[in-house]
Amino acid sequence: MGRQPCCDKVGLKKGPWTAEEDKRLINFILTNGQCCWRAVPKLAGLLRCGKSCRLRWTNYLRPDLKRGLLSEAEEKMVIELHSKLGNRWSKIASHLPGRTDNEIKNHWNTHIKKKLRRMGIDPLTHEPLIPSANDLLHQEQHQVGASADRREGNDKVSEEQGEEENITSAVDDAFCTDEVPMIQPHEMIVPCASTPSASFSISSSSSSSSSSSSSSCSSSCSSVKAQEIQPPCMEWPESVCLWGLDELNGWDFNYAQGDEQLGLDLFTQWQRTALDQETWKFELF
């Protein structure tokens, strides 16, 4: 007996979430907390499957998320952790509070992989890319003489090698040692993440609430008066926009139009909820 799908997909919406859907989901979780995800869409009035709701929440709506590019320190940490853990993104993410596995995975695939290759490091093994273009050329020439009955297999091999060669030659073409120093993952310095001075805030319009360096939330949260929250031991060396949710800007959490107090209450509650959640994994540090 095959496993049943997580939900009846008929009539369910897919694709990007709208501000209205986000609003509904947040509102529901504020009110009810994170419970059975399967029931969430129904109860929240969403035409989404529970899984989709969970992903949307964990990857995007969770208030403790950091937005924006990974800092250099975070990047180094990811590389270091990846060298030890491999593609176990959730494990890696657990060492970087405010970052999701999805975010790290994306960043790895789009930025770090290329960066490492440019540096002459194999992103899979974290070893130097050993075979030079010449080596691969010789190897290929050697293979030309191979018997035809192995052709199919060889095709695959040379395809792979070709890919590798492309990478290597690309490195040869583009890589300049003057430009990027060779560095091994173990040589990278991973900063201590326990500076107590760091602050975390779910922004406010008061300019002084969060010092210029930390988590000031651009213009997007200006309508919400929120208290500053300072969880322990977080160091984020670069300014971080906690809320990249520009769409939320228009909400003002004014539920039922005009009930500003309710909106504020909910927002405050949301902040508390967020801080109470187990997602804070500071103990890992």
Added chain:
DNA sequence: AATACGCACAACCGCCGGGAA
């Protein structure tokens, strides 16, 4: 100005493991 292309990121898919019945 219009179109093509590439990149970055959000979202989906399918599988797996843990736990409850």
Added chain:
DNA sequence: GTTCCCGGCGGTTGTGCGTAT
């Protein structure tokens, strides 16, 4: 021990946006 459900994970795809032509 078996079955089923749920949440989590990692890989892949889709979408939107910026840039180049």
